[in-house]
Amino acid sequence: MNILFVCTGNTCRSPMAEAILKDKNEGFDVQSAGVFAGEGHPLSAQAREVMEEEDVETDHHSQPVTPELLEWADLILTMTERHKQALAMQQSGYEEKLFTLKEYVLISDEKWERLKSLYSRVEEKRNCLSQEHEGDIGDKWREEAREELEEIEEIEASLPDVNIMDPFGADIDIYRKTYRELLEYIELLIGKTDEKR
Structure with a gap:
């Protein structure tokens, strides 16, 4: 399974996640990238220090998200909801594997399937309305998809906080907390993907 971790600049969270999963050696192909990343920047000094403390090897150089990376990935895992939204706006067609x-x-698979179905219906209604009115629809699509949007809002309100803490610019203790948070969820990721393999 090919897994792509995504954060902002690809110098803290996503490369830490990549290194942790690679260190677990669970048979995944793993890469990381940033929504606003430059090319070739090293891992931040604090992130590198924490990885060394934890004896996790990494030889990282940042890279931006590209269509080729998104195509390569079987699963695209962002660090925050904003990263996910930014990717969805910049690159369409990857919603099925973007979380x-x-x-x-x-989140249970049943809840995900319901959300995906609702999002698809909203998109269909927006596209149909856009074609009928030759692209000039303003907020008309929101009224057209009001029921779906209300259910989406209700489901999303019941979901847990889905953001990984951003340590950028903070002291080393915050980087350690971020590492522990990433480790916890990557172990859960391994368990969930093992069930599906």
């Missing part, structure tokens, strides 16, 4: 790390491991 935050935490929501992927914490």
Whole structure:
């Protein structure tokens, strides 16, 4: 299984997640990238220090998210809901495999299927309306998809916090907390993907 972890600059959270999963040696192919990443930047100094403390090897250089990476991935796991939304807006066609790390491991498949179905119906209604009005629909689509949007809001309100803490610019203790949070959810990820393999 090919897994792509995504954060903002690809110098803290997503490369830490990549290194942790690679260290677990569970038969995954793993890469990481950033929604706004530059090319070739090293892992942040604090992230590197924490990885060394934990004896997790990493030789990381940042890379931006590309269509090729998204195509390569069987599963795209972002660090926050904002990263997920940014990817969905920038690149369409990957919704079926795009989740935050935490929501992927914490939310039941039934709830996901319902959400995906609702999102698809909203998108269908928006596309149909756009074709009928030659693209000029403003917020008309929201009224057209009101029931679906209300149910989406209700389901999403019941979901847990799906964001991984951002340590950028913080002291080393925050990086350690982020490492422990990533480790917890990556262990859950391994368990969930083992069930599906």
